Amino acid sequence: MELKELQRHIMTLATLEESEAPVVSCYLDLETSGYRTVLSERVHLLRKTFPTAEKRQDFEAAVALIEEYLALGIHRDTNGLALFARGGSQRFFLPLQFHVSVPNWIAVGSLPNIYHLVELKDTYHRFVVMLSAEDSTRILGVNLGAITQEIWDRRPELRQRVGRSWTKDHYQSHVRERTNQFLHEGIQVLEGMMLADGYKHLILAGNPRVTSRIRQALPKQLAAMLVDIVHASAQDAVSDVVRATLLSFIEQEEQESLAFVDRLQEAIHTDGLAVVGARASMQALQARQADVLILAKAYCPDPSWICAACEAMEVETAMPNRCPRCREPELLALDVKETMVRLAEQTGCGVEVVNHSDALMRLGGVGCLLRYLAPDQYHRRAA
Numbered sequence: 001m002e003l004k005e006l007q008r009h010i011m012t013l014a015t016l017e018e019s020e021a022p023v024v025s026c027y028l029d030l031e032t033s034g035y036r037t038v039l040s041e042r043v044h045l046l047r048k049t050f051p052t053a054e055k056r057q058d059f060e061a062a063v064a065l066i067e068e069y070l071a072l073g074i075h076r077d078t079n080g081l082a083l084f085a086r087g088g089s090q091r092f093f094l095p096l097q098f099h100v101s102v103p104n105w106i107a108v109g110s111l112p113n114i115y116h117l118v119e120l121k122d123t124y125h126r127f128v129v130m131l132s133a134e135d136s137t138r139i140l141g142v143n144l145g146a147i148t149q150e151i152w153d154r155r156p157e158l159r160q161r162v163g164r165s166w167t168k169d170h171y172q173s174h175v176r177e178r179t180n181q182f183l184h185e186g187i188q189v190l191e192g193m194m195l196a197d198g199y200k201h202l203i204l205a206g207n208p209r210v211t212s213r214i215r216q217a218l219p220k221q222l223a224a225m226l227v228d229i230v231h232a233s234a235q236d237a238v239s240d241v242v243r244a245t246l247l248s249f250i251e252q253e254e255q256e257s258l259a260f261v262d263r264l265q266e267a268i269h270t271d272g273l274a275v276v277g278a279r280a281s282m283q284a285l286q287a288r289q290a291d292v293l294i295l296a297k298a299y300c301p302d303p304s305w306i307c308a309a310c311e312a313m314e315v316e317t318a319m320p321n322r323c324p325r326c327r328e329p330e331l332l333a334l335d336v337k338e339t340m341v342r343l344a345e346q347t348g349c350g351v352e353v354v355n356h357s358d359a360l361m362r363l364g365g366v367g368c369l370l371r372y373l374a375p376d377q378y379h380r381r382a383a
């Protein structure tokens, strides 16, 4: 799947209107053999949580959609599956297959749970691999861990050294020249593909003799996008090379996430455009002030609630008996992480998921870089 396709699906899920029927969000890790058991155990347990026959019926309808899809057969390259299903009068079903795996995780709620999709998008997004040898070039577009684009080229056969008409030196310089020309043509194709499709990251793979020549010949713009150089030989399977570049890319992506934490800290130090903590981050997202939401993978917010009647919400505060705003008694537990990610996707705010950062955990595990200050923040600071 292409990244922009996933982005489109995330938007569909993030803007889905609530209905009476529950949404089942089902992530399955097909790399493990036990995903079937996990699914049936979770369904068995969730089934018992519905108080009315009507709700339970809607839930069963959603589960039936999932079961039907699983029975149809999954593509054999699929390692991760995300299914979103709802029964009732406003039926909804969206299945997504991925080359990379996702954790087994099945939940039910009034809205789809998109956090794992957003994490996937942030971790794996997209890059280009140029796998080169002296006589062949492969340019691969890798989206969400799978090859989605491939351009292959082979250098035309070289003239054989004939009799004595060519000296050895003459022949070798001919080979060098033709190889150089071939590599340069490859770089031009690479540049065309990266710029046309908006790729921002490049990994070179191949024999170090060749990759170092390519590196030196890269135009400035591409050189700035170079993430890593991976050693590979012409005999390696393309899938192995892609796996190696994927690991390198994930590492690079984590470095980029940590750079966002640095920017967050820096902005906090200088009283700049940033907020940290659940409450302030939620407010910034709701006011559309947030530019990037930075979230620790281990972030686990304290219980929070939302009023079913007036949608007032309180983050990391114990649930009162009644809504302090409208006095209605029906208050619901609020999934803060999910709500933040949904708001971010709805408003075009970037999301960075950080694997390990003590600095971010000290700041409460979550923060936002802001586009601008709200007027009251500005006046307070100016005063």
Ligand SMILES: [Zn+2]
Pocket: 307, 308, 309, 310, 311, 312, 323, 324, 325, 326, 327, 328
């Ligand atoms: Zn209320």
